[in-house]
Amino acid sequence: MMDWTYSAGLFIAFAAAGTAFWSLVKENDDLHRLILVDLLEVITLAFIALAGTDLAEALILPGLVVGISELMALSEIYLRKEGLRNQPRNMLRIEVMDSAPGIIAAVLVVYGIILTGFSGGAVAGLGILFYFTCKGHEEIPELVETASGCAWVLWIVAFFTFILLPQYWLFAVMTAGTAILIKVMAKMALVGTMRGGSDV
Amino acid sequence: MYEHLMENIGGPVAFALEFGDIVNYFSPYTLTLFILAFAFTVLAVVSRPERQIDIAFGGDAYTAKVITLQEMRFRRFMAIACGLASMGAMVSGDIFNFTLFTSMVGITNVGIVAAVRNRHVLNAAYEYGIVAMAATLPLFGGAAIILATTGTLSIWELSSGTWTVPAVAKGLLGLGVIGEGMAPFYAAKAEMFRAPGAPYVIMCSLSSLLIFLRVIEIIITI
Amino acid sequence: MIISRISQILSDFENLVPLFAAACLCLAVIGILTLPLAYHEAQLYPKTIDRASPLDPYDRGGTPFNATPVIAQYPENSPYLGYVTSYLTPFSLFLAENTLHLGTTIVSHPGGILDEILHNTRGLDTVVETSILFTAFAIAFYLFRRDG
Known part of the structure; x- marks a missing residue:
C-alpha cells in the first residue's frame, strides 16, 4: 500500500520537475528564470518531504535555507547586473508610524524572545524591522550584521558542545536555541532594510 | 562499529571522524582530495592577488585594471570559504551532508566572481548562479530518494551492499553536482575566469573538479 | 569537427x-x-501520527521529561540521545499542556525531535546550512553596500 503512495508522490514530483525544467528551457528572460528556479526549490522540498519521516522534516529546513539564500544572492546580483537602484520614494507614511514604533517593536521583540527558536526569531525580527521602517536606519545594519555573526559562532559552539561534551546537552540546546533566535531575527531585519536608506 | 570498509575504490579507511549520525571518513582517495583542497585553501590565504594588465594590439599602450583592496578581501574570503566547503565535501560520509557542502561550493563560486565590477563577468556569474540554483533539485532530490528507498543516508551503510540504490537517484546526484560545479563545462566558465584575481578564480575551477571526483566515488561506492 | x-x-x-x-x-x-520505486519501511526517526494526542499535528512522539527512544543511525555516537527530544522549556511545556497544536517543532521552542536531529545527531548539516546562509548574505550585502 505504502509503495504506491510513495511512487504516486514521486510521479507527481517528477512531473512537476519536468514541467519546471521544460519552462526553464524555453524561458529567456533573466527575471523570469529567477522566479522559475525559485519554483524549482519548492519541488525540491516536495522530494524531501516524500520520505515522510521526522528526519525528512528536519532535512527540509536546510533545503529551504539553501534555496532562500541562493535566491537572495542571485537577486542582488541581478539588481547590480541590470543597474537597478531605484528606491521607492513615496513610502507609506501614516501617523501611527511616528508614534507607535517603540512600543510595538518592544512587544514583538519580547514576545519573540519568549517564543524562542525559529518562529521567535521571525517575530522579533519583524519587530525590529518595523522599528527601522518607521524610524529610518543609517548605522543599524552593521550592528545587526555583527550580532548575526556572533549568533553563528554561538551555534558552532553549541554544535561542538554536543559532539565533544554531550553531557552538557542542556547548555548546548539552550545555546543553539538562543543562537537561532538572534540569527533569524537579524536576518529578517537585514532583508527588510536592504532596500536602501536615506544615506545612499 | 563501522564494519563495512569500503575497499572497492578508495582503499581501506584510515580513520573516521564522528559527528553524531554523520561519520566522515578518510580513505586514501578522500584523503588525497582533502589534502589537495587544503593546500589550495592555504594558497588562497597566503598568496598575493595578480594585477591584470590589458595590452592593446598594435601598439605599446596598456592599461592596468584597478582593483580595490576591499574587493580583493571579499574575494579572498569567498575563496577560503569555498576551500573549506570543498574540504568538507571531500571527507563527508553522509549523502545529505555532501549535497549541502556541494551547494555551498556552488554559492561560493558565484561569490568569487560576483564581486567583480564588470558587467560581462556579472552576466556570466548570474547564468552560472541560475544553474547552481536549479541544480539543488537533482542534488537534494537524489539524496531524498536514496533516503526513502533505503532508509539511510550514511555512505557507510549504503556501501555494505545490503541496499539497492535506484539508478535514477545516482543519476540525479551526479547531475546535481555537475550543475553546482559545472565540472565538465569549463569552457563556459571561461567567462568567469576573465575576472582578474588569479589565485581566487583557480578555486572555482579546483573545487568543482574536486566535488565531481568525489561524487564519482560516491556513486560507485553506494 | x-x-x-x-x-x-x-x-x-x-x-x-x-x-x-x-x-x-x-x-x-x-x-x-523507472517508477514505481519501493519505499523502505524501516526508516530512521519514523513519524507517527496520533490523532488522539492534544498536540495532534505536531506531536513528534516522546514525552517531555521522560526517556524518549529515538531511532538514530549511530546511537553510540550520541550518548545523550533522546534527552533533547524530551526537553521542553517550562513556558513551552505550559503551552503544550494547556493549548492545542503546540508540539515540539523547530519553528517554536527548544527541545523536541527536530532539535534532536538538527542540533545533535545531524548537527553538521545545520552548521553547513547556516554557513551557506552566511555566505549568501555576505555576497548580497557586499554588493548592496558597494553600489548602494
Missing part, C-alpha cells in the same frame, strides 16, 4: 541554463519511467 562544434555550443554561457534544464528534463522523464 563535431567536438569543436559541441564545445563551441558549450562555451557560450547563454546556452548553459537551457542545456542544464534539458538534461534535468531528460532525467525527470527517466525518473517517471
Whole structure:
C-alpha cells in the first residue's frame, strides 16, 4: 500500500520537475528564470518531504535555507547586473508610524524572545524591522550584521558542545536555541532594510 | 562499529571522524582530495592577488585594471570559504551532508566572481548562479530518494551492499553536482575566469573538479 | 569537427541554463519511467501520527521529561540521545499542556525531535546550512553596500 503512495508522490514530483525544467528551457528572460528556479526549490522540498519521516522534516529546513539564500544572492546580483537602484520614494507614511514604533517593536521583540527558536526569531525580527521602517536606519545594519555573526559562532559552539561534551546537552540546546533566535531575527531585519536608506 | 570498509575504490579507511549520525571518513582517495583542497585553501590565504594588465594590439599602450583592496578581501574570503566547503565535501560520509557542502561550493563560486565590477563577468556569474540554483533539485532530490528507498543516508551503510540504490537517484546526484560545479563545462566558465584575481578564480575551477571526483566515488561506492 | 562544434555550443554561457534544464528534463522523464520505486519501511526517526494526542499535528512522539527512544543511525555516537527530544522549556511545556497544536517543532521552542536531529545527531548539516546562509548574505550585502 505504502509503495504506491510513495511512487504516486514521486510521479507527481517528477512531473512537476519536468514541467519546471521544460519552462526553464524555453524561458529567456533573466527575471523570469529567477522566479522559475525559485519554483524549482519548492519541488525540491516536495522530494524531501516524500520520505515522510521526522528526519525528512528536519532535512527540509536546510533545503529551504539553501534555496532562500541562493535566491537572495542571485537577486542582488541581478539588481547590480541590470543597474537597478531605484528606491521607492513615496513610502507609506501614516501617523501611527511616528508614534507607535517603540512600543510595538518592544512587544514583538519580547514576545519573540519568549517564543524562542525559529518562529521567535521571525517575530522579533519583524519587530525590529518595523522599528527601522518607521524610524529610518543609517548605522543599524552593521550592528545587526555583527550580532548575526556572533549568533553563528554561538551555534558552532553549541554544535561542538554536543559532539565533544554531550553531557552538557542542556547548555548546548539552550545555546543553539538562543543562537537561532538572534540569527533569524537579524536576518529578517537585514532583508527588510536592504532596500536602501536615506544615506545612499 | 563501522564494519563495512569500503575497499572497492578508495582503499581501506584510515580513520573516521564522528559527528553524531554523520561519520566522515578518510580513505586514501578522500584523503588525497582533502589534502589537495587544503593546500589550495592555504594558497588562497597566503598568496598575493595578480594585477591584470590589458595590452592593446598594435601598439605599446596598456592599461592596468584597478582593483580595490576591499574587493580583493571579499574575494579572498569567498575563496577560503569555498576551500573549506570543498574540504568538507571531500571527507563527508553522509549523502545529505555532501549535497549541502556541494551547494555551498556552488554559492561560493558565484561569490568569487560576483564581486567583480564588470558587467560581462556579472552576466556570466548570474547564468552560472541560475544553474547552481536549479541544480539543488537533482542534488537534494537524489539524496531524498536514496533516503526513502533505503532508509539511510550514511555512505557507510549504503556501501555494505545490503541496499539497492535506484539508478535514477545516482543519476540525479551526479547531475546535481555537475550543475553546482559545472565540472565538465569549463569552457563556459571561461567567462568567469576573465575576472582578474588569479589565485581566487583557480578555486572555482579546483573545487568543482574536486566535488565531481568525489561524487564519482560516491556513486560507485553506494 | 563535431567536438569543436559541441564545445563551441558549450562555451557560450547563454546556452548553459537551457542545456542544464534539458538534461534535468531528460532525467525527470527517466525518473517517471523507472517508477514505481519501493519505499523502505524501516526508516530512521519514523513519524507517527496520533490523532488522539492534544498536540495532534505536531506531536513528534516522546514525552517531555521522560526517556524518549529515538531511532538514530549511530546511537553510540550520541550518548545523550533522546534527552533533547524530551526537553521542553517550562513556558513551552505550559503551552503544550494547556493549548492545542503546540508540539515540539523547530519553528517554536527548544527541545523536541527536530532539535534532536538538527542540533545533535545531524548537527553538521545545520552548521553547513547556516554557513551557506552566511555566505549568501555576505555576497548580497557586499554588493548592496558597494553600489548602494
